[in-house]
Structures are given as structure tokens and as C-alpha cells.
Amino acid sequence: MSFDPKSHLSELLRAALASAAPGQKSADIVIERPRDPSHGDFASNLALQLAREIKTNPRQIAERLVHELPVSGWVDKAEVAGAGFINFRLAASAKSQVVKEVLERGPDYGKHVPMSPGGKRPKVQVEFVSANPTGPLHVGHGRGAAYGASLACLLTYAGFDVTREFYVNDAGRQMDILAVSVWLRYLDLHGEKMPFPPNAYQGDYVKDMAEQIRAAHGERYVHPAAAVLACVPPPEPDADAHLDGLIAAGKDLLGEEWHYIHQHALSEQLADSREDLEQYGVHFDCWFSERSLFDTGMVARAVAELEKRGHIYIQDGAKWFRSTTFGDEKDRVVQRENGLHTYFASDIAYHANKFERGFDKVIDVWGADHHGYIPRVKGALQALGLPVERLDVSLVQFVSLFRNGAKAAMSTRAGEYVTLRQLREDVGNDACRFFYMLRKQDQALDFDLDLAKSQSNDNPVYYVQYAHARVCSVLQQWGGEVKSLAAADLAPLASVRELALCARLREFPDMIESAARDYAPHAVAFYLRDLAADFHAWYNAERLLVDDEAQKQARLALAVAVRRVISNGLHILGVAAPEHM
RNA sequence: GCGCCCGUAGCUCAGAUGGAUAGAGUGCCACCCUCCGAAGGUGGAAGUCGCACGUUCGAAUCGUGUCGGGCGCACCA
Numbered sequence: 001m002s003f004d005p006k007s008h009l010s011e012l013l014r015a016a017l018a019s020a021a022p023g024q025k026s027a028d029i030v031i032e033r034p035r036d037p038s039h040g041d042f043a044s045n046l047a048l049q050l051a052r053e054i055k056t057n058p059r060q061i062a063e064r065l066v067h068e069l070p071v072s073g074w075v076d077k078a079e080v081a082g083a084g085f086i087n088f089r090l091a092a093s094a095k096s097q098v099v100k101e102v103l104e105r106g107p108d109y110g111k112h113v114p115m116s117p118g119g120k121r122p123k124v125q126v127e128f129v130s131a132n133p134t135g136p137l138h139v140g141h142g143r144g145a146a147y148g149a150s151l152a153c154l155l156t157y158a159g160f161d162v163t164r165e166f167y168v169n170d171a172g173r174q175m176d177i178l179a180v181s182v183w184l185r186y187l188d189l190h191g192e193k194m195p196f197p198p199n200a201y202q203g204d205y206v207k208d209m210a211e212q213i214r215a216a217h218g219e220r221y222v223h224p225a226a227a228v229l230a231c232v233p234p235p236e237p238d239a240d241a242h243l244d245g246l247i248a249a250g251k252d253l254l255g256e257e258w259h260y261i262h263q264h265a266l267s268e269q270l271a272d273s274r275e276d277l278e279q280y281g282v283h284f285d286c287w288f289s290e291r292s293l294f295d296t297g298m299v300a301r302a303v304a305e306l307e308k309r310g311h312i313y314i315q316d317g318a319k320w321f322r323s324t325t326f327g328d329e330k331d332r333v334v335q336r337e338n339g340l341h342t343y344f345a346s347d348i349a350y351h352a353n354k355f356e357r358g359f360d361k362v363i364d365v366w367g368a369d370h371h372g373y374i375p376r377v378k379g380a381l382q383a384l385g386l387p388v389e390r391l392d393v394s395l396v397q398f399v400s401l402f403r404n405g406a407k408a409a410m411s412t413r414a415g416e417y418v419t420l421r422q423l424r425e426d427v428g429n430d431a432c433r434f435f436y437m438l439r440k441q442d443q444a445l446d447f448d449l450d451l452a453k454s455q456s457n458d459n460p461v462y463y464v465q466y467a468h469a470r471v472c473s474v475l476q477q478w479g480g481e482v483k484s485l486a487a488a489d490l491a492p493l494a495s496v497r498e499l500a501l502c503a504r505l506r507e508f509p510d511m512i513e514s515a516a517r518d519y520a521p522h523a524v525a526f527y528l529r530d531l532a533a534d535f536h537a538w539y540n541a542e543r544l545l546v547d548d549e550a551q552k553q554a555r556l557a558l559a560v561a562v563r564r565v566i567s568n569g570l571h572i573l574g575v576a577a578p579e580h581m
Numbered sequence: 582g583c584g585c586c587c588g589u590a591g592c593u594c595a596g597a598u599g600g601a602u603a604g605a606g607u608g609c610c611a612c613c614c615u616c617c618g619a620a621g622g623u624g625g626a627a628g629u630c631g632c633a634c635g636u637u638c639g640a641a642u643c644g645u646g647u648c649g650g651g652c653g654c655a656c657c658a
Contacts, residue, residue, distance in 0.1 A: 036601070045600060051638075058638080082601045083638070132658065174658050240657090290658095318656050329584070329654070336656040343658045371585050372653045397586070398652075438606090439594070442586060444651060446593085460606070462620050474617050514597055526595060529605075540613085540622040581620070 003097045005506070006031045008074060009042055009088055016068040021050065021061070033507070040079075040087035041095070041503065047084040058084025095502045096490040096554075102505055102561035103486040110508045110568050112159035121161040125354060126152045128365035129277070130167040133269035134178040135203055137276050139447060140367065140399045142420040146436040146574070147396050148365045149282040150521035153572045158516030163359070166284045167350065170266055171291040172343060176247045177201065178269070179262040183221065183250050185210035186261075192225040197246065199239050209268055213261065221261065223253045276421055280429060281574040293349045299341050302349035302384070303334050311383040321348075326379030348380040355386045363519065368395045368442070394519045396441045402448040418449065427452045427459075430575045434461035437525040437573055460529050464566060465578055467532040471563040472579040474544050478556060485560055488553040497538040498558060504534050508565050521572065528569045535562050 010029045017027065027050060034043045047062035062080040069078055074094040081087050102109045113119075128148025131141050148164070156162045169175070181201040184194070189210055196202075213221065232245035251258045270287075277284070293299050303319065306312050311322050317337035321344075324331055334345040354362045366373070374393050381388040401408040401418055408418065424432050426449065435452060438460065439445050452459075475482060493502065507527070515523035544555045567577040 030598080032600090034601075035604080039601070043601090048600075048638075085601070134658095169658060172658055316656080320656095333656045338656080340656085342656065347658095367652095368586070369652060374585090395586075400651095443594080444587075457620065458607080459620095463606095466618080466620050470618060470621085477617060518597065520597090522595085523597095526605080533605085536621055537623085539617085540619095543617065545617050581618085 003074065003094060003101075005042060005074070005090060005094060006510075008072070009044070012069055012072060012075070013044060013046060013065065013086075015070050016065045017046070020064040020068045033503075034085075034087070037500070039081060039085070040077075041090045042088045043081075044086045044088075045084075047080075047086060051084065062086050092494050092499060093491065095499045095506070096493040096558075098502050098506045099490055099493070099557050099561045100486070102564050103557065106564060107568060107571075109564060110512050111157050112509065112513065121159055122360040123163070123358060124155055124160040124361040124363065125163045125165055125357075125359045126155070126363045126365065127165045127167055127354075128152075129273075129282075130169070131273065132169045132174050133266055133273060134174050135201060135269065136205060137273055137420040139401060139418055139420060139423050142280070142423060142432065143399050143436050143441075143445065144365055144367065144396050145277060145280060145282045145420070146433050147394075147441050147521065150433075150437060150524070150573050151363070151365070151394070151519055153574070154512065154516050154521045154524065157512050157568075157572060160361070160516075163286060164284045165286040165288055168270065168287055168289050168291075169343075170270075170289055171294055171346065173244075175262065175266060177243060178206075178265050179258070180243070180247045180250050181206045182209045182213070182265050183254075183261050184246070186213050186221060187223070187225065187228070189214050190219060190222045192222065192228070194225045194229060195235070197235060197239065197243050199243055200246075205269075205272075209265055212268075213264060221254060221257060227253065280420065280424060281433065288350070290346050290350070293346050293353070294341070298349040298353060299346050302352050303341065303345055306334070306348070306380070306383055309383060309385070321376070321380060321383070323376045323379040326375065326382050328375040328379050332376050344376065344380075347377060348384075351377060351381055351391070352384055352386065355381070355390070360390065362391045364391065364393045366393055366395055368397045371395055392519070394441060397444040399445045399447050402446055403450065408449075423449075427456050430465070431456050431459045431461050433574045434464075434525060435459065437522050440520065440522050460525075461575060462581070463536075464528045464532045464570065465576070466581060467535045468563055468566045468570070468577045469579060469581045470535075470539060471559045474559060475556070478545055478552075480556075482560060485553060485557040488557040489550060490554050490557065492548075492551045492554040493558055495542065497534070497541055498555075501531075501534045501538055501558060501562065504531050505561055505565055508569070524569050524572050528566060528573075531562065531565060531569070535559075535566075 009031050013029050013031075017029070027046065029044065029046055030049075031042050031044050034040060047058045047065060050056075050061050051058040059080060062084045066078050066080055066086060074091055075088055076091045077089040079087050079089075105111075126148055128151075129137075129141055129145050131137055137145070152162045152164045177199075178201055184196055184200065185207045187194070188196070228246070228249050230249070232249055233241045235242040250261075254261070274284075274287075303312070306321060307319075311325065312319055312334070313322060313331075314320070318333045319335035320331045321334050322331050332344055333342050334348070335341050351362070377393075378388050378391060381391060403418075427435070431452070435447075436445070493499065511523055511527045515521060542555070544552065544559055546552050546555070563577075570577045
């Protein structure tokens with residue numbers, strides 16, 4: 001049976017309240033941890049809140065409450081302080097109790113169990129990264145990936161049944177541009193020279209794919225440059241019309257074989273992203289294809305449903321969704337004049353599908369530049385009669401790269417970017433994942449490449465990992481059976497540092513809960529840094545392997561508990577907990 | 582012009598539901614290994630929480646205004 005100080009103190013206060021102020025016995029009781037340790041281990045502002053209601057000096061109320069407080073073996077002292085706070089000091093035994101709990105629950109310490117009687121965990125989906133498969137992932141995707149993966153794991157700890165999903169944008173113009181880019185490079189390899197459009201994909205990976213196709217299929221897809229350019233408008237003045245003309249020429253000349261090039265480019269890029277992410281420790285349960293929404297008719301059905309509900313009108317030959325009804329700044333096209341559906345239309349179908357899959361919560365992790373997109377998506381869900389409050393969008397702000405003190409350009413199209421892969425090779429997976437979590441997601445991040453690399457030894461991740469490795473090292477020298485420590489008598493843990501460390505361990509589940517509620521995995525990184533600091537301070541102040549056997553057992557038990565919580569926390573962040581460094 | 586995010590120590594950033602003397606890291610200064618890993622620890626200096634009003638017992642936190650920075654306002658995805 002574990003001991004929870006907050007609920008215990010709250011019960012005590014509830015009892016005191018019933019006799020001190022019966023009229024207010026159902027008031028909210030908040031127990032918080034004071035910042036300043038001299039204010040005790042826990043505090044309540046109950047008297048301050050009651051003061052307004054019952055028009056009495058808060059200090060008087062607090063005095064009365066303390067007087068009526070039932071006696072408890074866990075509480076050493078309850079006193080009135082400041083304007084009317086009630087400060088509690090716990091008995092040492094109440095504080096060190098947490099060590100036992102950590103050792104018993106092990107990898108599950110910090111995990112919340114479902115409160116409902118049926119024990120069913122709410123289903124939540126986290127969709128993140130969802131980068132266009134038109135080139136390598138870059139450092140911006142790296143942030144979204146680190147954030148989404150950590151958030152998903154955090155939510156698992158918080159008691160949710162989590163599904164991680166990647167939405168594959170395998171339909172639409174961007175993929176056609178990639179396919180035509182590959183084809184043009186391929187033609188170039190066969191001596192069919194023509195200017196490569198500046199708004200096509202420039203990266204070397206495009207040439208690599210062209211080379212692969214030549215190696216596998218020789219001249220099969222070759223057409224003379226003159227034939228390709230025959231009906232294509234010139235790049236000036238409309239570069240997009242030129243590019244679309246090239247795409248049309250490709251589809252026309254290649255017929256069914258256009259599909260091969262398109263498919264090859266798609267599967268190559270997707271495989272590359274998937275491998276990159278797996279190496280980064282980011283795993284997805286589901287890769288959801290945008291094209292499948294068209295193939296199964298779901299996009300058309302979604303639009304038809306909106307139409308049936310009277311939210312669609314036709315103007316200039318296009319079908320518009322009246323999103324202004326739901327607070328959007330203007331109405332949006334769902335089906336163009338040429339009959340093709342917009343990306344927005346497939347996104348409506350996609351979100352409707354998410355809801356059909358029965359998630360209690362759907363979380364979209366988007367780049368901050370998509371924030372203007374939120375009202376129209378929520379509006380569409382509302383128009384379809386779906387429970388829109390189940391959708392949360394978490395915006396991840398931009399990553400700006402700084403190299404040699406200057407902001408580096410980053411455009412996939414231009415091929416000027418630093419890939420996630422390069423970044424990982426430079427600073428390492430652990431430092432990379434942790435570095436991203438050192439900043440709140442809605443805060444713009446300046447990633448100084450030179451600094452990240454040169455300071456990699458000062459990176460906070462090593463500080464945390466070092467605490468873990470130190471415990472491992474001590475245990476090795478001790479040479480005893482770690483499991484036996486679960487039975488250790490914790491009474492010798494009495495110093496200020498030891499009890500502070502215990503309090504820190506006690507915070508872990510609360511931290512998980514609030515971080516999960518706020519979708520804020522960065523809180524885990526900050527917590528770990530604090531925990532490691534408490535541990536290092538204790539380690540330097542007191543020896544663990546002392547002669548006194550009881551003392552040694554208790555201290556080792558505490559050290560093992562610290563190691564366990566560090567490892568659980570690092571696991572959430574996708575960072576290794578090494579035994580040696 | 583309209584909308585969203587942000588403004589906290591020299592620098593980089595935390596600060597849930599409003600709470601007590603606003604905190605870390607880094608940089609700077611002074612110290613600590615014959616002793617479990619010094620990738621560590623101890624102490625010090627460093628602040629008008631952009632600014633101004635307002636709400637109240639109490640505001641970095643909530644409201645209004647204002648200044649400064651970022652992003653977005655497609656029949657692209």
C-alpha cells in the first residue's frame with residue numbers, strides 16, 4: 001500500500017474543515033508544494049480561499065483549522081504562516097517511503113493506472129511529422145519527431161492507450177513535382193538536355209533516384225527533349241505553369257509508365273524517412289496514406305456529407321465549404337473548378353476517419369505555420385456533427401539553423417538544408433533528442449550547429465546520464481544483490497539532502513500528470529536535470545558505501561530509486577540510460 | 582490591415598489551476614579529489630518579469646491598450 005501525502009493531507013484538512021467550518025465542508029482543498037523549503041513540505045491556501053466566503057481574517061481561520069486537525073503519524077507539524085497559509089512538515093518516514101514504492105513498481109513507477117472501474121484506458125492518437133515524402137527529413141522535422149514521440153510516450157505513462165500515426169501525403173501536386181524532377185534528371189543522364197526548372201526539387205537525392213531507374217530500366221522512359229518541351233509554356237513569366245506543363249508532358253508521353261516513376265520516388269523517399277526515424281528512436285504504429293482516402297471514395301463522401309448538411313455552395317465553378325459559419329476568416333474551396341479535390345478536402349475526410357476509428361482524443365502535431373488551418377478543420381468537423389472538442393492541435397514552432405553565426409537557409413526545394421541525419425551524426429541521437437526537449441514546443445528554437453557540436457560535452461543530457469552511470473558504478477563496487485535493497489530499512493535516511501531527494505522522487509508522478517495534461521514533454525527534461533542535480537549534490541556530500549550496514553543499505557536503496565526514475569524519465573524522452581560513459 | 586505565438590539575469594530558457602523573498606543552465610569570481618567516476622560539488626555577484634492602466638487580500642500569470650520580434654492570411658500541400 002503506497003502512501004500519497006497530498007491525498008492524506010487533504011483528508012486531514014477535510015476532517016478539520018467539517019468541525020471548524022461546517023458550512024464550507026465541500027470547499028476545494030488544494031495541497032501544493034511550496035517553493036521555499038522553509039515553508040515546509042506541503043502547504044494549503046485553504047484559509048485564504050475561505051476568507052472571502054466567510055468574511056473572517058484568514059489567519060484566524062487557519063488557526064482554527066490547525067487546531068481541529070486530526071493527529072497523524074505521517075505529519076510532524078502543521079503551522080500557520082504568512083497571510084494564512086497552513087504549512088505541513090512530514091515525518092521522515094513519510095518522505096523516505098517513496099523509495100520503497102519506486103523499487104516495487106520499477107519501470108511502472110510514474111505510470112498512472114486508469115481510475116475508471118472498468119479499467120479501460122482512453123484511446124488517444126498522436127499524429128506527427130507527416131512530412132511530404134519529397135525529400136530527406138530536416139532539422140525542423142527532427143523537432144516535430146522528438147516532440148511527438150516524447151509526447152506519445154508521456155501520454156502512455158499518464159494512462160492513455162496511444163497510437164502514433166504518420167500521415168503520408170502521397171497524393172497531389174508536390175509528389176508530381178518530385179516525379180517530374182526525377183524524370184528530368186533521368187533524361188539528362190541519357191543526354192536529353194533541357195534546363196532544370198528552379199522550382200523543381202534540386203537535391204542530389206533526386207539524381208540518385210534517376211540513376212537507380214537508369215540502372216534498372218535503361219532507356220525505357222527516355223523521350224527526346226524536343227518532344228517533352230513541345231507543348232510546355234516557357235519558364236518566363238509563369239514558372240509554375242512551366243512546371244505543370246512538364247508534368248503534363250510526362251504523364252502524356254509516359255502513359256501508364258509515369259506511375260512507375262511516381263511510385264518509385266514515393267517509396268524511396270518514404271523508406272528513407274522511415275529508416276531515418278527508426279534510427280532516431282521514433283516509431284509509428286500506423287502510416288496512413290492520403291491517396292487511400294481518394295481510392296476508397298472517402299473524400300467524395302465527406303464532401304457529399306457536407307453538401308447534404310447544407311454547408312457547401314458553388315461559386316466560379318468550384319465547391320466551397322462555408323467555414324465562416326464556424327469562425328474561419330473566409331470560406332474554403334474543397335473541389336476546384338477542374339473537378340479535383342483540394343488538400344483541405346482530403347484532410348476533412350482524414351479527420352472524419354480518425355473520429356470513426358473511435359479515439360477519445362486526437363492530437364495533431366503541426367508546424368506553427370499551419371496555425372491558420374485550425375479553424376477550417378475544426379469547422380468542418382463541427383459541420384459534420386463530430387465532437388470537435390476531442391481534437392487538439394499542438395503547434396511546434398520553427399527551428400532556425402545557425403551556422404558560423406549566420407542563419408542558414410532551409411528549403412527542401414532548393415536542396416539547401418541540414419538533414420536530420422546529418423544533425424544526428426554531428427551531435428548524436430541522445431543529445432539531439434534531449435536538446436529539442438529543453439525548450440517548450442511553442443517557443444521558436446535557434447539551433448546553433450557549431451555550438452551544439454562544440455558543446456556536446458556540456459550538454460545537459462550527459463549531466464543526467466552521468467548520474468545514472470554513477471549509481472551503476474557504485475553498485476558494481478558494492479557487488480551485492482540489488483533486488484535485496486527493496487527490503488532495506490529506510491529509517492537511516494534522515495539528512496536534508498536525502499529527504500530532498502526523496503521529495504523529488506515523489507514529484508515524478510505529479511510531473512508526469514501535469515506534463516501530459518499540457519502536452520509538454522519538456523517538463524520531463526527539466527525535471528530530470530533537477531533530479532540529477534539533487535543526486536550529484538548528495539553524492540558529493542555523503543559516501544554511499546559506508547561501514548554501517550544499515551546506513552549503507554538505506555543509501556543504496558535511495559540511489560537505486562534515483563537510477564530507476566532517471567531511467568524511466570529518459571525512456572520517455574527516447575534517450576539512453578547508459579551504465580558507463 | 583486581420584489572426585496566432587512570443588517578450589523573465591550579460592546569453593539560452595523554465596515558471597499548471599493567480600500565492601509567501603521570481604528560478605535553472607551558461608558565462609564571470611572564489612573554493613573542493615591520498616576517499617564510491619571532477620562529464621561532479623560548494624559559495625558569490627547578476628532582475629523595473631517590454632511598457633502603461635485595470636481586476637483583488639495577492640499578478641510574471643487574468644483583462645484592455647501600447648511598443649518590439651516571429652509566423653500565417655491559395656481553386657499549394
